[in-house]
Amino acid sequence: MSGLSLHKKIxxxxxxxxxxxxxxxxxxxxxxxxxxxxxxxxxxxxxxxRVYSAVELTGRDIYIREGCSVCHSQQVRPLIAEVERYGAxxxxxxxxxxxxxxxGSKRTGPDLHxxxxxxxxxxxxxxxxxxxSVVEASIMPAYPWLADRDASDTGNISAKLxxxxxxxHPYSDEDIxxxxxxxxxxxxxDALIAYLQMLGTGYSEGDSS
Amino acid sequence: MEAVTNNVxxxxxxxxxxxxxxxxxxxxxxxxxxxxxxxxxPGIDFGQFWLSFGRLRPLHTNGIIFGFGVSALMATAFYSxxxxxxxxxxxxxxxWFCCYAWQLLVLTGGLSLLAGWNTSKEYAELEWxxxxxxxxxxxxxxxxxxxxxxxxxxxxxxxxxxxxxALIIVIAMLHIVNNxxxxxxxxxxxxxxxxxxxxxxxxxxxxxxxxxxxxGGFLGMMYYFLPKHAERPIWSYRLSVVAFWxxxxxxxxxxxxxxxxxxxxxxxxxxxxVMSIVLLAPSWATLINGVxxxxxxxxxxxxxxxxxFIVLSLAFYGLATFEGxxxxxxxxxxxxxxxxxxxxxxxxxxxxWNAMITYGTFYFMVPRLVGRExxxxxLANIHFWLALAGTMLYIVSMWAAGVSQGLLWLSVDNxxxxxxxxxxxxxxxxxxxGLRLVAGLIFLSGTALMAxxxxxxxKGQHATRVSVPAVDPAYGVS
Ligand code: HEM
Ligand code: HEM
Numbered sequence: 001m002s003g004l005s006l007h008k009k010i011x012x013x014x015x016x017x018x019x020x021x022x023x024x025x026x027x028x029x030x031x032x033x034x035x036x037x038x039x040x041x042x043x044x045x046x047x048x049x050r051v052y053s054a055v056e057l058t059g060r061d062i063y064i065r066e067g068c069s070v071c072h073s074q075q076v077r078p079l080i081a082e083v084e085r086y087g088a089x090x091x092x093x094x095x096x097x098x099x100x101x102x103x104g105s106k107r108t109g110p111d112l113h114x115x116x117x118x119x120x121x122x123x124x125x126x127x128x129x130x131x132x133s134v135v136e137a138s139i140m141p142a143y144p145w146l147a148d149r150d151a152s153d154t155g156n157i158s159a160k161l162x163x164x165x166x167x168x169h170p171y172s173d174e175d176i177x178x179x180x181x182x183x184x185x186x187x188x189x190d191a192l193i194a195y196l197q198m199l200g201t202g203y204s205e206g207d208s209s
Numbered sequence: 210m211e212a213v214t215n216n217v218x219x220x221x222x223x224x225x226x227x228x229x230x231x232x233x234x235x236x237x238x239x240x241x242x243x244x245x246x247x248x249x250x251p252g253i254d255f256g257q258f259w260l261s262f263g264r265l266r267p268l269h270t271n272g273i274i275f276g277f278g279v280s281a282l283m284a285t286a287f288y289s290x291x292x293x294x295x296x297x298x299x300x301x302x303x304x305w306f307c308c309y310a311w312q313l314l315v316l317t318g319g320l321s322l323l324a325g326w327n328t329s330k331e332y333a334e335l336e337w338x339x340x341x342x343x344x345x346x347x348x349x350x351x352x353x354x355x356x357x358x359x360x361x362x363x364x365x366x367x368x369x370x371x372x373x374x375a376l377i378i379v380i381a382m383l384h385i386v387n388n389x390x391x392x393x394x395x396x397x398x399x400x401x402x403x404x405x406x407x408x409x410x411x412x413x414x415x416x417x418x419x420x421x422x423x424x425g426g427f428l429g430m431m432y433y434f435l436p437k438h439a440e441r442p443i444w445s446y447r448l449s450v451v452a453f454w455x456x457x458x459x460x461x462x463x464x465x466x467x468x469x470x471x472x473x474x475x476x477x478x479x480x481x482x483v484m485s486i487v488l489l490a491p492s493w494a495t496l497i498n499g500v501x502x503x504x505x506x507x508x509x510x511x512x513x514x515x516x517x518f519i520v521l522s523l524a525f526y527g528l529a530t531f532e533g534x535x536x537x538x539x540x541x542x543x544x545x546x547x548x549x550x551x552x553x554x555x556x557x558x559x560x561x562w563n564a565m566i567t568y569g570t571f572y573f574m575v576p577r578l579v580g581r582e583x584x585x586x587x588l589a590n591i592h593f594w595l596a597l598a599g600t601m602l603y604i605v606s607m608w609a610a611g612v613s614q615g616l617l618w619l620s621v622d623n624x625x626x627x628x629x630x631x632x633x634x635x636x637x638x639x640x641x642x643g644l645r646l647v648a649g650l651i652f653l654s655g656t657a658l659m660a661x662x663x664x665x666x667x668k669g670q671h672a673t674r675v676s677v678p679a680v681d682p683a684y685g686v687s
Contacts, residue, residue: 011366012365014355021375024457025421026382026461027461032462032480032481033413036406036477061397065326067266070266075472084627085618092404095404096404100403101404103408108248110631131251137636139248141251141254142251142252145256159393160397167401
């Protein structure tokens with residue numbers, strides 16, 4: 001059958017057309033995504049990468065909820081200027097407990113992947129409640145409500161840890177049992193700061209890979 | 210034409226979808242203008258969590274893409290599939306269901322974004338309950354669309370329907386795979402994929418949502434409305450066929466150009482880059498086909514605002530699909546990535562291509578749907594100039610902002626020290642953001658003019674009953 005008459009068939013048969021589209025469009029995805037999903041090095045943690053604690057995970061979920069990732073990337077590219085500005089470039093193994101990933105696509109604010117330990121907790125607190133009180137020209141939004149809300153109201157933390165355990169994150173029964181208690185008495189802003197302070201600590205100069 | 214059947218096209222649902230689409234355009238562009246202003250005066254969220262930039266921005270993108278874009282795509286798909294198949298819609302009640310269910314989804318989904326239910330995956334921000342509803346409505350859309358094609362009276366399936374078909378099928382595939390997650394509560398779930406793997410899946414989705422919705426779906430519009438309007442057949446049908454398959458095949462590979470120099474394997478980045486360059490060919494083949502189709506109808510261009518919009522949209526389509534492959538080169542992307550250059554690229558496609566071609570088809574369809582002249586051609590012409598001015602100002606200001614950001618961030622002096630602090634570069638963006646705000650206001654006011662113009666055209670009118678014409682036996686289903 002010549003190419004043209006095959007094509008005439010497709011052109012006149014809705015079922016074939018649907019199948020053709022599905023088939024042709026699936027190839028690229030299969031060739032790219034299946035090997036990536038099966039590449040162990042992408043799902044193997046670096047030496048110092050650990051799961052998020054109950055408090056940090058809550059902070060991370062607040063970061064997602066507030067959409068911090070629309071202005072902040074978490075991905076230091078292996079470029080001189082970037083390593084100079086932010087720190088060691090990002091390794092795939094540092095993100096294995098990130099569901100979803102938060103690399104971002106726009107840097108309205110600076111990259112945050114290596115922000116952990118860069119500022120004090122108090123600096124973050126003041127900055128989050130009123131960025132312009134520390135950086136005069138800042139265009140970052142203020143997040144005053146984070147200081148009023150209880151971290152324990154952010155969501156059922158033991159259910160979250162259990163769900164992540166199903167996905168393979170190594171939480172112990174103890175972690176899950178204590179999760180609720182860990183969030184008692186702290187505000188959302190404290191959880192968010194705990195998350196910011198552990199960002200990028202999964203890698204230090206000299207680690208392999 | 211004599212042997213008129215007593216079948217009539219189902220056009221009321223088309224009108225309703227157009228109305229909803231315009232409402233979302235106004236709302237979501239309004240949100241776009243508001244977030245533009247927030248980047249200049251961050252205080253205008255007044256400490257209200259739901260006015261905060263991080264929540265309004267997904268509202269803007271989702272409102273525009275799913276509210277304005279998808280409603281317009283459903284409207285034009287329903288309009289053109291009937292006319293190219295010579296049958297009324299299959300399962301018209303289901304079409305009405307798609308229409309209203311979708312609007313409800315956009316509305317409640319938008320509110321959920323303001324409430325902070327957000328997966329943070331771009332263009333897939335809606336949480337899992339909405340994802341399920343989207344999948345259901347999408348299947349219904351597919352049933353109506355392919356059902357109409359299956360019952361068609363014309364043997365060949367016209368090219369516009371292939372693009373709409375690809376839109377329905379490929380988006381369904383992308384949507385389901387990318388949104389797989391474990392729910393922990395009604396408004397929160399954790400992605401099935403983690404880290405680098407999640408990133409590759411997400412940008413396979415993200416790029417192809419752009420590819421098959423914002424590009425392919427709207428090419429469906431182009432292939433039906435441009436020839437219709439120019440009153441000429443498409444310049445080369447064969448070229449359109451070749452371009453379709455090349456487009457469908459190669460688009461899917463290009464996602465990794467969103468992850469250049471990120472923590473994913475090099476081979477994926479290189480593959481994404483090469484396939485993005487390849488994509489230039491089918492993209493421009495389509496462009497050439499469109500331009501050649503109108504090339505003998507220039508005189509209509511002077512008088513007909515609808516055609517002007519469609520032809521101008523093709524120019525911006527050409528621009529965005531040229532710029533895109535250039536930005537996919539690693540050496541260019543190293544500058545453009547993370548900057549406002551990307552935002553400029555996005556809106557050259559979004560305003561110049563998606564919005565303009567939609568405006569053109571609305572100006573074309575609405576008078577025909579109600580059987581009267583457009584309320585005011587003059588207003589439509591003013592809208593045309595506002596849209597062009599707004600788009601140009603938007604793109605140019607973001608290019609300037611993006612290129613300077615990119616270069617200044619990377620600039621190091623001869624002993625390897627950074628030349629500029631992040632904060633200084635940030636502070637220098639204010640004038641560009643000011644221009645972008647003006648651009649947005651201009652574009653939005655044009656859209657408001659169109660809303661008024663079409664409202665006046667529709668006012669008090671009912672859909673005219675258009676009978677399904679008889680089929681030329683040469684093309685009929687035997
Ligand atoms: C051949 C065609 C195209 C190619 C190869 C292409 C390529 C690219 C590249 C390289 C980026 C930047 C990624 C980054 O550095 O983060 C990008 C971003 C984008 N492009 Fe295109 N582009 C094309 C056409 C279009 C068209 C027609 C539209 C229509 C609106 C569009 C919409 C977008 C959007 C929305 C983004 C932003 C994604 C994000 O970061 O959130 N593109 N594109
Ligand atoms: C009045 C017109 C519009 C204005 C003022 C506007 C403004 C904006 C602003 C301020 C942003 C955020 C940029 C940033 O984070 O730095 C944005 C993002 C975006 N807008 Fe618009 N917009 C308009 C129309 C549209 C239209 C018609 C579309 C789509 C068809 C669209 C699609 C998008 C997308 C996809 C993004 C995300 C880009 C990315 O993540 O890279 N916008 N817009």
